[in-house]
Amino acid sequence: MDVIEFYDKDRPYYELSNYYPTSIYGYPTSEHYYQSMKYDYTGNTDIDNEYADQIVAQNTPNKARILAGQLIKGGYKWQLELNDIIKYYKERGIKIRPDWEDVKDNIMRRAVFLKFNVNETLKQLLCDTKHSYLVEDSPRDSYWGVGKDKTGQNKLGHILMETRFILCGIYNIPAPSDYSNWVIPGHLLMAANPGRGLDDSGKKNNWKTDLATKYILSGVDTFISLQEEVSGNPYIPYQITGTVNINGIVFRKYGKVWGYDLGVTDDSSIIILAKAIIRLLSMNRKVMVHCEGGKGRTDTVIAVVLGMLYYLKPQTAMTLAQSTSDTRKSKRSYPQTKEQTDQVTRILSMNMDVLKDIQ
Numbered sequence: 001m002d003v004i005e006f007y008d009k010d011r012p013y014y015e016l017s018n019y020y021p022t023s024i025y026g027y028p029t030s031e032h033y034y035q036s037m038k039y040d041y042t043g044n045t046d047i048d049n050e051y052a053d054q055i056v057a058q059n060t061p062n063k064a065r066i067l068a069g070q071l072i073k074g075g076y077k078w079q080l081e082l083n084d085i086i087k088y089y090k091e092r093g094i095k096i097r098p099d100w101e102d103v104k105d106n107i108m109r110r111a112v113f114l115k116f117n118v119n120e121t122l123k124q125l126l127c128d129t130k131h132s133y134l135v136e137d138s139p140r141d142s143y144w145g146v147g148k149d150k151t152g153q154n155k156l157g158h159i160l161m162e163t164r165f166i167l168c169g170i171y172n173i174p175a176p177s178d179y180s181n182w183v184i185p186g187h188l189l190m191a192a193n194p195g196r197g198l199d200d201s202g203k204k205n206n207w208k209t210d211l212a213t214k215y216i217l218s219g220v221d222t223f224i225s226l227q228e229e230v231s232g233n234p235y236i237p238y239q240i241t242g243t244v245n246i247n248g249i250v251f252r253k254y255g256k257v258w259g260y261d262l263g264v265t266d267d268s269s270i271i272i273l274a275k276a277i278i279r280l281l282s283m284n285r286k287v288m289v290h291c292e293g294g295k296g297r298t299d300t301v302i303a304v305v306l307g308m309l310y311y312l313k314p315q316t317a318m319t320l321a322q323s324t325s326d327t328r329k330s331k332r333s334y335p336q337t338k339e340q341t342d343q344v345t346r347i348l349s350m351n352m353d354v355l356k357d358i359q
Contacts, residue, residue: 001172004129005137007145015125016134016160018111019061022119030111031061035068037107041097051094054085070094102282105155106309108144109184112159113310116167126160127168134160161185166306166320169327176218177211179294181328183302183321188277188287189220190302190325192294193227219286222250224277226291226298250285263297264339267347274304281309296336299325300344307348314348 006013014020018031027033032055039052051067058064063082066073070086073079097103116123134157138145142152162184165171171185180191194212215223243252280287291297299321307317318341 002132003135004132005135007137013125013129015122017136018115018156022115022122024111024114024118027056028059029061029064030115032056032058032064033114034108034111035061035064037111038068038096038100039094044095044097045093047089047092048094051089054089068096070096102279105159105284106278106282108156109159109162110310112156113163113166116163117310123167126164127170129164130170131172133157133172134164158186162187166324169323175328176214176220178329179211180215180288181325183306183324184281186219186286187281188302188305189215189218189289190294190298191215191288191290193225193290193292194223194288215288216249220288221248222252222280222285222287224252224273224287224289226289226301264300264337264343267343270301270304270343270347271308273301274308277301277305278309294328295325296340299336300340303344304347307344312348314345317348318344 004013004016005011006016008014009019015022018034019029021029024030024033027036036052036055039048039055041048055064055067058067063078066079066082067086070090072083072086116126135154136145136156138152139148141147142149144154144156146152146154146157161171165182165185171182173182173185175181176189177191180189182188183190191211194215212223243250245251277287277289289298289301299318302324303314303317303321306312306320307314310317310320312320
């Protein structure tokens with residue numbers, strides 16, 4: 001597999017860096033956006049908002065990072081000026097978002113997605129990397145990059161490859177079965193009922209070697225069922241309403257809320273469920289959402305999750321949900337009913353401030 005490393009301004013693919021200058025809805029770089037979100041959140045104070053504005057106003061992403069981290073340093077005149085700003089706002093009680101460590105990966109997902117979604121030139125550059133493994137070759141950061149010893153987590157590289165899949169349909173992890181597809185590769189899967197008792201050829205199979213086993217082997221540790229009905233060979237844990245934990249694998253049934261095939265539920269229930277899924281992603285759970293065929297009800301939830309996670313308009317969210325499901329070998333069109341389309345449109349047409357904050 002080809003590897004593309006990026007980091008410094010004078011090296012190829014600097015455009016992949018969060019420091020690359022490109023406006024994102026008024027933020028000078030994706031780094032400015034990401035760092036300002038430490039103070040721009042539901043429940044913050046006016047002083048926190050002021051400080052977030054100070055971060056966005058910085059003329060370099062590095063200064064934005066220093067302010068957001070409240071890093072007091074000596075040296076250059078500009079650093080001393082930043083020190084004064086930090087001290088002033090610390091005295092006024094600024095606080096980093098309390099759950100920042102829990103939500104920062106999802107906030108980075110949004111920052112990176114918005115960067116490439118609003119700029120066609122950058123989007124094409126990302127798509128042109130094709131199946132290359134993307135690496136932030138930062139010697140200073142072993143979380144977002146690989147660090148000095150090259151053994152870091154490379155979280156930014158992975159999020160870029162996730163974004164490449166969503167925007168370009170390119171990724172290196174195949175779906176576990178013909179009846180499933182990745183939405184966020186390695187993290188969020190949508191699928192048909194895992195207890196159908198069918199193998200990839202459509203033949204009846206024993207549930208102990210059925211589709212669910214493939215999903216668990218692919219890393220899924222949280223199953224979310226939208227089904228009230230039971231058909232075929234039912235997956236045993238779903239006979240119990242509520243949450244079941246079996247050897248660390250969590251099964252959660254929302255069917256009583258949702259109803260039957262081709263159905264819809266109330267808007268507030270979908271919003272609660274979408275926020276729960278986004279929170280599970282923050283916890284690094286590997287989530288699979290399914291109904292019977294893995295389209296209508298599932299795609300409705302997935303479109304809302306994408307809209308809330310990436311701050312998207314309804315049609316964009318539904319188009320992305322469709323494009324990810326189009327990577328499935330067993331294809332069916334979405335939406336399946338006008339009611340489902342209307343529900344996604346209604347929820348994602350809410351006051352965008354309601355959707356802005358990643359929970």
